[in-house]
Amino acid sequence: MEKRGLLKEFTKGIIKENPVLCLVLGTCPTLAVTTSASNAIGMGVAATAVLVCSNAVISALRKFIPDKVRIPAYITIIAGFVTIVQMLVKAFAPAINDSLGIYLPLIVVNCIILGRAEMFAGKNPVIPSILDGLGMGVGFTAALLCMGIIRELLGSGTVFGAQILPFQILIFILPPGGFFVFGMLILLANKLNTRAGKAVKTTPCDGCPMAANCSQKSEKCGEKEAAENVD
Amino acid sequence: MRKKLSAKAILIPTISLFLICLVVTALLALTDNVTAEKIAENEENNKQASMRTVLPDAADFEEIEADVLYLGKDQSGNPIGYAISTATQGYGGQVKVMTGIGMDGKIVGVDVFYNDDETPGLGKNTSNEKFREQYKGLNADSEIAVSKDSADGQTVDAVTSATISSRAVTKAVNEACEKYNEYTAKEAK
Amino acid sequence: MLIKSLIAVFLAAILTENYVLCKFLGICPFLGVSKKLNTAFGMSVAVTFVMVLATAVTFPIYTYILVPSGMEYLQTVLFILIIAGLVQLVEIILKKYIPSLYQSLGIYLPLITTNCAVLGVTMLVLQKVDSTTLYDYTYIHALVNAFGAGIGFMVAMVMFAGVRGRLESADIPKSLKGLPITLVSAALVSLSFLGFAGVVDKLIPLG
Numbered sequence: 001m002e003k004r005g006l007l008k009e010f011t012k013g014i015i016k017e018n019p020v021l022c023l024v025l026g027t028c029p030t031l032a033v034t035t036s037a038s039n040a041i042g043m044g045v046a047a048t049a050v051l052v053c054s055n056a057v058i059s060a061l062r063k064f065i066p067d068k069v070r071i072p073a074y075i076t077i078i079a080g081f082v083t084i085v086q087m088l089v090k091a092f093a094p095a096i097n098d099s100l101g102i103y104l105p106l107i108v109v110n111c112i113i114l115g116r117a118e119m120f121a122g123k124n125p126v127i128p129s130i131l132d133g134l135g136m137g138v139g140f141t142a143a144l145l146c147m148g149i150i151r152e153l154l155g156s157g158t159v160f161g162a163q164i165l166p167f168q169i170l171i172f173i174l175p176p177g178g179f180f181v182f183g184m185l186i187l188l189a190n191k192l193n194t195r196a197g198k199a200v201k202t203t204p205c206d207g208c209p210m211a212a213n214c215s216q217k218s219e220k221c222g223e224k225e226a227a228e229n230v231d
Numbered sequence: 232m233r234k235k236l237s238a239k240a241i242l243i244p245t246i247s248l249f250l251i252c253l254v255v256t257a258l259l260a261l262t263d264n265v266t267a268e269k270i271a272e273n274e275e276n277n278k279q280a281s282m283r284t285v286l287p288d289a290a291d292f293e294e295i296e297a298d299v300l301y302l303g304k305d306q307s308g309n310p311i312g313y314a315i316s317t318a319t320q321g322y323g324g325q326v327k328v329m330t331g332i333g334m335d336g337k338i339v340g341v342d343v344f345y346n347d348d349e350t351p352g353l354g355k356n357t358s359n360e361k362f363r364e365q366y367k368g369l370n371a372d373s374e375i376a377v378s379k380d381s382a383d384g385q386t387v388d389a390v391t392s393a394t395i396s397s398r399a400v401t402k403a404v405n406e407a408c409e410k411y412n413e414y415t416a417k418e419a420k
Numbered sequence: 421m422l423i424k425s426l427i428a429v430f431l432a433a434i435l436t437e438n439y440v441l442c443k444f445l446g447i448c449p450f451l452g453v454s455k456k457l458n459t460a461f462g463m464s465v466a467v468t469f470v471m472v473l474a475t476a477v478t479f480p481i482y483t484y485i486l487v488p489s490g491m492e493y494l495q496t497v498l499f500i501l502i503i504a505g506l507v508q509l510v511e512i513i514l515k516k517y518i519p520s521l522y523q524s525l526g527i528y529l530p531l532i533t534t535n536c537a538v539l540g541v542t543m544l545v546l547q548k549v550d551s552t553t554l555y556d557y558t559y560i561h562a563l564v565n566a567f568g569a570g571i572g573f574m575v576a577m578v579m580f581a582g583v584r585g586r587l588e589s590a591d592i593p594k595s596l597k598g599l600p601i602t603l604v605s606a607a608l609v610s611l612s613f614l615g616f617a618g619v620v621d622k623l624i625p626l627g
Contacts, residue, residue: 028536031447061251065247069247073251079255080259082496083494084259087262094270098345098347101348102544105496105539106543108539109539170352173350175444175610175613175614176608176614179603179610180604190600194595259497263493320548322436
C-alpha cells in the first residue's frame with residue numbers, strides 16, 4: 001500500500017498532472033528552448049535536477065523555515081541549485097550551456113519549481129517530495145521533448161540532427177511556430193482529458209504558485225480559490 | 232489595530248533566512264572552486280580549436296593581446312598569420328567570430344565560434360562553411376560589406392533570410408581587419 | 421551620438437527584441453492577465469516600473485561589486501532576491517503612501533517576482549555591455565533598455581488584449597476554446613512582430 005502511494009507521487013506528474021500540458025506551468029522555457037529535440041532534453045534534465053534537489057532540501061528543511069519567510073527562503077535555495085547546475089553544465093557540457101543561454105539561469109523563475117516547493121515539498125516528507133520532483137521533471141522533459149521533436153522535424157527537417165524530411169517549414173522554429181505547436185499540444189491534451197471525463201483547466205493562473213497571494217484580490221484567481229474551497 | 236511584533240517574531244525568520252543564504256553562498260563558492268578551472272580550460276580549448284580552424288597551418292600561437300590578437304607560427308617558428316577574435320551584436324545576442332589573416336594581409340579563414348543566440352535554421356547558418364568560405368582571400372585593408380547593402384567593393388552574400396546575423400559576422404570580420412591594420416602599422420614603425 | 425544610441429536601444433527593446441513575442445520571457449502573465457484591456461495595462465505598468473527599478477539596482481551591483489570581487493556566480497541568487505525584495509518594498513510603500521495606485525497596481529505586484537521577463541531583462545543587459553561595440557553601453561543605456569522592455573511588454577499585452585476581446589465574440593470550435601485558441605492567436609501576433617527585424621538598424625544607422 002505504502003509503495004503504491006509512492007509510485008503514485010511519481011507517475012502523477014508524468015500524465016495526470018503533467019506540469020506543462022495540464023497545469024500549464026513553465027511556459028517560457030517550453031516555448032523558448034524547444035527549437036530542437038536535443039535542446040529540449042538539455043533543458044528538461046537541468047530543470048529536473050534542480051527540481052529534485054530543491055524539493056528534497058525544502059522538504060527536509062520544512063520544519064526549520066519559518067512560514068513568514070517561506071517564499072524568499074525557497075527562492076534562495078532554488079537559485080542556489082540553479083547556479084550549481086549552471087556551473088556544472090558549463091564545466092562538463094559547454095555545448096548545452098551555449099544553446100540554452102539565458103534560459104538556464106532562468107530556471108529560477110520557472111513556476112514549476114517554486115510551485116512544487118509551495119504545493120508539495122513544503123508539506124510532505126523527503127522521499128515523496130523527491131519522487132514528486134522526479135515525476136514532474138520527467139513530465140516536463142517529456143512535454144518539452146514532444147515539442148522539440150515536432151518543431152525540429154517540421155522546422156529543420158531533422159530529429160536529433162539526423163535528416164528525416166527533405167523540406168523544412170522554417171516558421172516552426174521561429175517564435176510563432178512555438179506558440180502554434182504549444183497550442184495544438186494543449187488542444188490534444190484537453191481532448192484526451194475531456195474524453196477521460198476530467199475537468200479542463202483553462203487559465204495559467206490555475207497552477208500559478210503565486211495564485212494564493214493574489215487570489216483574494218484578483219477576480220479570476222478568486223474564482224479558482226472558491227472552486228478549491230468547494231473541493 | 233496593529234499587532235506588536237515581538238523581538239522573537241522578527242529575529243527567528245531573519246536568522247533562519249540569513250543561515251540559508253550563508254549555506255547557499257558557501258555551496259556556490261565551493262562549486263565555483265571546483266568548476267572554475269574546468270570552465271576556463273573549456274574556453275581555452277574552444278579558442279584554440281577556433282584558431283586552428285582559421286589558421287590550419289599554424290603549429291603554435293603566440294599571444295599578443297590576450298583574448299584578442301594571436302600570432303600563428305608554423306613548425307619552425309616562422310610567423311604565418313594572425314588569429315583575431317572579435318564580437319558583435321547579432322539578431323538574438325552576441326556573435327563571436329575568429330578571423331585568420333595571413334602575412335600578406337588576405338583573410339585565410341573565418342570561424343563563427345559563438346552564435347547560439349541566433350535563430351536556429353536562419354542566423355545560426357552563418358557558421359556553415361558555405362557562408363564562411365566567402366571571406367577567404369578578401370583583403371584586410373578595405374571594408375567588406377554584405378552584397379545586399381552595397382554592390383561595389385568586397386562583398387559576401389548574406390545567408391538567406393538572415394541578413395542581420397550575416398551583417399553581424401561581416402562587421403566582426405571588419406573589426407578584426409581593423410585590429411590587424413592597427414597592429415601591423417604599429418609594428419612597421 | 422549618445423541620444424541616437426539611446427533611441428536605438430529603446431526602439432530595439434520594444435520592436436525587435438520584444439521580450440514576450442521574440443524572446444519568450446514573461447509568457448505566464450501574457451497569457452494569464454491579458455483577458456481584459458485594463459488589467460493588461462495595469463500589469464504592464466507594474467512590470468515596467470519593477471524592470472527599471474531592478475535594473476537600476478542590479479546593474480551597478482554587478483559591475484561594481486560582483487565583477488571586481490570575482491563573484492559573478494552569485495548573480496542569479498542575488499538578482500532574484502533583489503527583485504523579490506524590491507517588489508515587497510514597492511508594495512509596502514504604495515500601500516502606505518499612494519493607496520489609490522496600490523488599489524490598481526497592487527494585485528499584480530506579487531506576480532512579478534516570478535515573472536521571468538524581469539529577471540531576464542536584468543541579466544540580458546549585462547551581456548549587451550560586452551557585445552555592443554559601436555558605442556559604450558552605459559548605465560543610462562541599461563535603464564533605457566529596461567524601460568523599453570517594459571513598454572514592449574505593454575505593447576504586446578495591450579495588443580493581445582485587443583485580439584482576445586475579438587475572440588470572445590468569435591465562434592470557435594469547442595476543443596479550441598480557452599488556451600489553444602489563445603496560443604494560436606499569440607502565434608499570429610508574434611508573426612507580425614517578426615516583420616520588425618532589422619527595422620531599427622535601418623531607421624537609426626549607427627556607423
